[in-house]
Amino acid sequence: MKKIIQTIVFAAFIGLTSAVASNGKEVGKTHSFQSAMYLNKEGKLMINVQKEASVPVIIRIRDRENNVMHQHYLSDKATSCGVKLDISNLEDGNYKVEIISKSEKNVQNIELSTPEVVTSRTLSFEG
Numbered sequence: 344m345k346k347i348i349q350t351i352v353f354a355a356f357i358g359l360t361s362a363v364a365s366n367g368k369e370v371g372k373t374h375s376f377q378s379a380m381y382l383n384k385e386g387k388l389m390i391n392v393q394k395e396a397s398v399p400v401i402i403r404i405r406d407r408e409n410n411v412m413h414q415h416y417l418s419d420k421a422t423s424c425g426v427k428l429d430i431s432n433l434e435d436g437n438y439k440v441e442i443i444s445k446s447e448k449n450v451q452n453i454e455l456s457t458p459e460v461v462t463s464r465t466l467s468f469e470g
Contacts, residue, residue: 375444376400380451388428392442396422403441404428412438430455 376394383389394400400417402424412433417424435456442449 375446376442376449378442378449380440383427386431388430388440390426390428390440390442391424392417392426393423394421394444396420398444398446400424401441401443402426403439403443404433405439405441406433407437 375398376392378390378392380388380390390402392400392402394417397419399419402413402415402417403411404413406412413428415424415426433455436454438453438455440451440453
């Protein structure tokens with residue numbers, strides 16, 4: 344039986360730290376959240392967020408047409424969150440992972456692709 348496993352290829356840096364709302368870096372600026380994103384052994388997309396207690400955060404995955412494919416709210420009372428997303432139902436293509444607070448927005452582009460399945464045959468001789 345052929346089993347197709349979807350893999351994710353990050354277009355840029357896998358670990359997300361701080362926010363990348365602007366092109367320039369501000370010296371001495373404190374960030375309202377820190378985040379990291381990776382693919383676990385089961386093929387699930389893991390997004391971890393640590394934040395200040397008073398700041399709500401939204402995690403969104405958007406497709407190429409900017410449609411929201413997944414959305415997760417982290418309340419202002421929580422200080423950390425680990426979101427495990429099953430991405431096997433998403434089609435191959437380009438997506439954006441957005442992590443948003445009131446003062447910051449971190450966007451990471453990802454590409455989801457299914458590797459080609461290689462079928463091998465054996466040849467045996469009798470006689």
